[in-house]
Amino acid sequence: xxxxxxxxxxxxxxxxxxxxxxxxxxxxxxxxxxxxxxxxxxxxxxxxxxxxxxxxxxxxxxxx
Numbered sequence: 001x002x003x004x005x006x007x008x009x010x011x012x013x014x015x016x017x018x019x020x021x022x023x024x025x026x027x028x029x030x031x032x033x034x035x036x037x038x039x040x041x042x043x044x045x046x047x048x049x050x051x052x053x054x055x056x057x058x059x060x061x062x063x064x
């Protein structure tokens with residue numbers, strides 16, 4: 001499983017940011033390709049926030 005993390009910031013205070021881990025089923029390549037779509041869905045349900053960036057990678061402790 002891949003770890004996907006959104007970096008989200010408040011619309012009203014753009015310097016107020018935090019990581020938001022997201023469950024993602026798929027490969028790192030799929031995460032990179034579809035991460036924008038996942039981020040847009042998240043923003044659709046969290047309108048006070050915007051996504052500054054996202055990252056995808058192997059979950060810590062996972063055997064390759």
